[in-house]
Amino acid sequence: MSEKVPRKRTAFESPARLARPLTHDPNMPRPAATVAGGLLVLLRVLAGVIWLLSITFEWRHIVHDASVVIDGVPLSEEERALGLGFVWLVGGAVLLFDAVMAIFVLRGGNRSRVTVLFFSVLSISFAFSAWWVQGQDIRISSTLLNLGLDILVLLALSSRKAAAYARRNERR
Known part of the structure; x- marks a missing residue:
């Protein structure tokens, strides 16, 4: 009565095994780690959009609480709108870049x-x-959602399978 028991993976990998070159396989199927990493980056983009929307709704309070005064004159409504536009421009560019990378x-x-x-x-x-x-x-x-997503992205995309899939067309 001999059952086939899968061999357990050791808790550590030998440096020789880690240094071994990955096999060249252009037909390698996309691993789950790569899919998870890409989807997590897209979730990070969605979290960024939600963050930008929350800033937009709270912008008046943010500027008022910051009590921004230049040469003794408080910011005008146009200057506040310009500041919000700048936040949206920079934030939107970063989120667009992140979406393209995903x-x-x-x-x-x-x-x-x-x-x-x-970037993670x-x-x-x-x-x-x-x-x-x-x-x-x-x-x-504020920070925990993005921090958690960044950690999960690191775990998913730094796996050996994700690296092998990304480098599947390279000649070694």
Whole structure:
């Protein structure tokens, strides 16, 4: 009565196995990690749109609470609108870039995968720095959702299968 039991994977991988080159397989099916990573980036874009909308609805209070006064004169309504437009322009450009990177990740681009990983690391580092240096709280309403999505993106897109899929057309 011999059952086939799958061999357990060790808790660590030897450096020799990690350094072994990946196989060249142009017909490799898209792994779940790549799909999950691309969809998480798209969720991050959706979270950014929701964040921009919440800023828009609270803009008057944000500017009023900041008490921005230049040369003793408070900001006019036009200047407030201009500031909101600038926030939307920069935020929209970042979100558009993120959405394009998500599409390229889903198509299997290695450069886009590495770019998304790099920006996720930057985002996590900035959140940590704000918490450490400024004592900024990490809340569900502000930082926690984006931070969680960035961590999940790192986990998904840094897997060996996602890397192998992104580099499947490279000759080694």
